[in-house]
Amino acid sequence: MTCAFIKEAAKKSYKDIMVVGVGNRLLGDEGIGLYIIDNLSQMPMPTNVNIIDCGCDLLSLMSYLNKPQKIIIIDAVCGGGKPGEIYRFDYSKLPTTMHETQSGHQMKTIFILDLLKSVYPVLADSEITLIGVEPKTLELSDNLSQDVKERIADVTKLVVEEISTQSSFSQVG
């Protein structure tokens, strides 16, 4: 990382960015968020970017909620589209959900974000983007389906574009 880049980042007041992968690698396409994190971890990143593998426990996000930041969460999303279809949501624009059915094993991403936002006010000041990929299978398997595997590069590109709005990749290295 060059000094010039750090100075430029400071000048432009780039927000910190947290890229979070969520999922279970043992349930087929449920693990897509973690495969994207694997990919991103191999790439040089600006200093204001933190890449996190949250596994199945998105609640562990609370360890990182010490300041407002841009948060990009990558997960499998059953949106009714074709397998491999990519979705992008702004968390702040999602309709309010009534949460009634929950268990400690199966907390949904939106439930956890709503819960954390209630108790960590800093999250309300953060910009949260959800990037989802339509799974083909959520059955026991330690592999992605071909349909989802083929989209890894596209999802990675989309995340990099999201990161680029708050940092300068051209200065990395």
Next chain:
Amino acid sequence: MYKSIVMNRVCRVEGHGGIVVDIKDGKVADVKMNIFEGPRFLESLVVGKTYDQVAPILMRICAICSATHTVASLMAVENAFGIEVTRQTRLLRDLLVQGGNIESHALHLYCLVIPDLMHHPSAVTLAADYPREVKMGLELKKLGNNIQETIGGRAIHPVNAVVGGFGKISSEEQLWDLREQLEEGLEQSLATFQLVSSMDIPDLCVSSNIYAALSNGESGYSLFGDKIILSTGETNQINTYKDLCREMVVPHSHAKHSRFNNNPFMVGALARIALNGKKLSGQARNTYDRLDIDWFSGNPFHNNIAQAIELIYSIEKAIEIIDELLTMGLKREKPVEITTGPGAGTGAVEAPRGTLYHSYRFDESGRLAEADVITPTAQNLANIEKDLRVCVESSINESKESISSKLEMIVRAYDPCISCAVHLVEINLK
């Protein structure tokens, strides 16, 4: 008149379970706790594996209780091969298990129970009104995770605890850091106790209970022990656990039911506090002494107060263990070498929800020939059905909605982990 209440999904319990109640001519005809989460056959998966492959597979029975599954599994293997581990290993394992207890109790109390007692549909709506309290619960859960991550190498499914000892051990700096977090957690656990004990505890199904828990004799309160004690006065060695857990397949459940002398029984925090509460020390003992509760009254909702006491206990115990480790000085120790061969052994640990048994038999070549795992939830299922029946009988003239709401609360009080329980199914096709 015939009335049937079918609840396909009990909210806020771990896994997929439902309740079916049949009422005929004003009397309860049948009450069933259905477990329809899919069977997982994990005990079959480990047959043929070597001793070191067993724990990494069987800990996958559960994420929340992965520390206790790991330790019970290691103890069963070591028991089969006649291995004694060092004091340092025993302490590190105890610390790992206490971390799991803290995480699980905090999660259950704040996300699943307190919303019930404060008439909120979920932790999210509770957090809107009580952000400070819910944050405290989440911080306690994080503390439990941090202990497991520091000691076990991962917050879920630990990798450092191995047969015969420990792989990578933490640094003294990490232990000091954990100790500081635990001091803060102790204040939060005391506040949690104040919160839970100040609430009106329901009495929807009070009936006589048989309790079972591990005991380590005259030593202090512990989540380990070589004996199983019962509220009936009987004592068993852990390797005779099958005398206690007479398992039977029931047609409505993917999980087997356990009975003792044909009676249901209860394990978990309430059973531990009822049977071993007088062994508590420190602030956990102070809180226990301050309460005017008949732990043997058979009210499953006392389980939640018992969990709040155990939160304090586990944090104090974790501090005590860290102090001993720091005094001893952490040493790199090579795990005890194992000579494989035929053998059989049992390991038992008090998991957050009750006594967990792992029992294995190895063949002549030292490969696993047979595995038996009995989880706390499987042991509690028959008792849950008993309590559900008592509740329906006393509220039989109420609306379906009212009865359903009460039944769900009873199930949640037990903190059942259905995902854990369903690996126990056996289907015999003839």
